[in-house]
């Protein structure tokens with residue numbers, strides 16, 4: 520029996536829509552790619568040169584579009600455009616904690632042919648390789664890797680502190696010499712940077728955030744960790760302004776010589792050594808302190824992915840661009856010009872990096888010891904709920920216990936819905 524036209528209507532509508540989509544896809548040819556990324560530093564020239572070299576070699580033109588530096592805003596913009604079926608971007612950056620979510624949504628092209636999972640695991644550090652290979656397929660290529668570090672003023676602190684108690688003592692001692700200087704700067708604004716600072720404090724208190732595949736936020740170690748962050752502000756060891764600070768707020772204040780300690784990523788190093796920096800030559804870097812000894816820094820970092828919406832020819836060109844931008848030569852440019860740590864093992868032996876970015880080369884043990892935030896496809900949703908609660912607690916609006924109980928309830932509801 521032939522199906523009635525009415526029964527076929529939805530199919531016809533889909534076909535018409537698909538044709539419409541294809542027609543739109545074809546408006547941009549395979550020799551024009553759109554790349555969306557976050558600017559790497561104040562001087563765009565080295566990155567532009569890297570892109571220009573690709574354009575020359577491939578004959579493909581690359582339109583570079585900037586995403587905001589704040590990780591959450593960048594996430595929102597990408598998810599909005601990809602979720603709406605947008606074909607306005609071919610290659611884009613992904614934070615290490617987004618890959619699982621976006622791969623599951625079907626928005627990332629499978630790159631396994633060009634970047635076989637076994638090769639990715641061999642060439643790249645375990646952290647980023649583990650993030651980009653999901654379910655035995657490669658969905659992105661590690662671009663650079665981040666780790667949370669403690670920056671300190673060598674001229675005011677004889678030895679970097681290994682414990683929270685030693686950090687407090689060092690701040691008090693430094694203030695006796697430099698009255699009015701702030702203590703410890705970190706990222707307390709309501710955004711993903713606060714999640715990183717919280718997980719570091721949690722690990723520093725011997726806690727863990729994942730139990731099987733369940734996010735565990737309401738535990739004694741988590742309450743101690745959040746209480747510790749709150750007390751840093753309440754006791755004046757950190758200025759009140761940290762509750763609205765992101766990485767760049769902390770970096771600028773530290774660079775102006777206004778604080779003894781700062782928690783930040785490696786990118787801050789070359790900027791602190793700038794000839795105009797007030798702390799040039801006066802800064803040391805150490806692992807973050809913990810309750811009983813050094814704590815791991817959070818694993819951060821960015822990957823390059825190709826949109827699954829890009830039609831085949833453009834996708835092939837996009838994969839070539841990803842290969843170019845993640846090559847050992849590109850690793851060297853990012854390390855030397857922008858203080859970004861390569862995600863590739865071999866780059867730590869690259870003589871260019873060892874000679875011109877010795878700080879980056881020396882960070883290998885820190886990067887290898889970095890600890891991942893919980894890897895789940897619903898991480899970003901749960902993190903959004905968590906950030907609101909963490910922010911309320913560090914600002915003193917809610918007790919750590921209450922904030923974490925609420926975060927746990929929201930994370931469970933999200934996981935329940937997602938499973």
Ligand code: GLC
Pocket residue numbers: 590614615616665711712713715784818819820821
């Ligand atoms: C850095 C890290 C990223 C993290 C973000 C938080 O960009 O590389 O992983 O999510 O900071 O602000």
